[in-house]
Amino acid sequence: MVKALTAKTIAKHVVDGKLFILDVRNESDFKNWKIEGKGIKTINRPYFDLIDGVEDILEQLPKEEVLVVCAKEGSSVMVAEMLEEAGINDVYYLEGGMKAWSEYLMPVKIGDLKDGGSIYQFNRIGKGCLSYLVESNGEAAIIDSARTVEAYEDFAKENHLEIKHMIDTHLHADHISGGRRLAEKTNATYWLPPKDAEEVTFSYEALEEGKDITIGHTKIEIQPLYTPGHTIGSTSMIVDGQYLLSGDILFVDSIGRPDLAGKAEDWVSDLRDSLYNKYNNLSKDLVVLPAHFGKISELDEKGAVQASLGELFEKNEGLNIESDDEFRRAVTENLPPQPNAYQEIRQTNMGKIDPSSDEQREMEIGPNRCAITE
């Protein structure tokens, strides 16, 4: 019998394990986006080239432990069964396919807060999206929530937390925010930067400098800092004076792209000012927690993505461009392709369109692509 592996199990292998993957999606989908990791080996052979038999590829595969992956599961089960019949031991398939992989959120504890409470990073490892849960005295705030809010709901339930605040650092273009939906469900306040919300169809609380958000009795402070550039509203957050949630402005290996709302040239100087002036004036001891990662090598040994601001000012190329001209070119020319369906995703996040949940899953397929480099 071929066995199912869940996205959760595979996430563990991606962080610190080994796995041989036969990806049976078509070549273009595979090239666009796949499961990656230090100990992951992958070959691609579309399932439709294997309908008559798997003999051709047997010599490229190990004799045991092969994970077959496809878009939704069906084809991987078919190929896995054929491999097992051909004599390979322990053949697995990815339960729910790449769709499930795209949606899995891995919670990783980042650290404790000074007066009790803690902060967790929820790593959507398949898409490179990072969201955060800050908790103190039974209350929680969630920042840059993924569409699949069940992971946060389960976590809150297990840890007896009441979700009080849902915060988006900006209007996302790569994924559909779960912020508004979970806020409605839990009676939490939904925060969005007003400059990103000019066209939204719903009511929200304005996320602005000076409006500190507190959770728990110990007053964990979440302090908004206006840092435009990726979008005109992009707002960073300083949590407990220790953590800088940098949204899509600053990543560990790259910086945010200014073009996804169609105004790259207009926003270049904002982006430069946010990174080179506003961030530069902050304490270099702040731990930067971004909203995305691009490469799996950005994950540390426990699967977290983080770095001190000081370290990033030394190592991140995007923070070390001297001339304004060179910076303009770096953030407007030769950018990677845009995220899949990014215009429809922005419309959805504004409340202007309301796709079905199947359509929403489909829109989010692929990597996040919010940085200027891949």
Added chain:
Amino acid sequence: MNVKQTLDTKGLSCPMPIVKTKKAMDGLASGDILEVLATDKGAVNDLSAWSKSSGHELLDHKEEDGVFKFWIKKG
């Protein structure tokens, strides 16, 4: 278009649309045109890639009310 046979895979999900298309194609002669109806979105990319890799020609495809129609000429 002179369609020799129509294959209805509506409601079926991957891999069945292609498995059935392949079977139907095996029964046709070179130059015959097979029309395939499908509702699985993945079929669009997969059928064009499959046609290429197996020497058939995807003449055209379009979407009508959520149903994808493909015309493939056997190579």
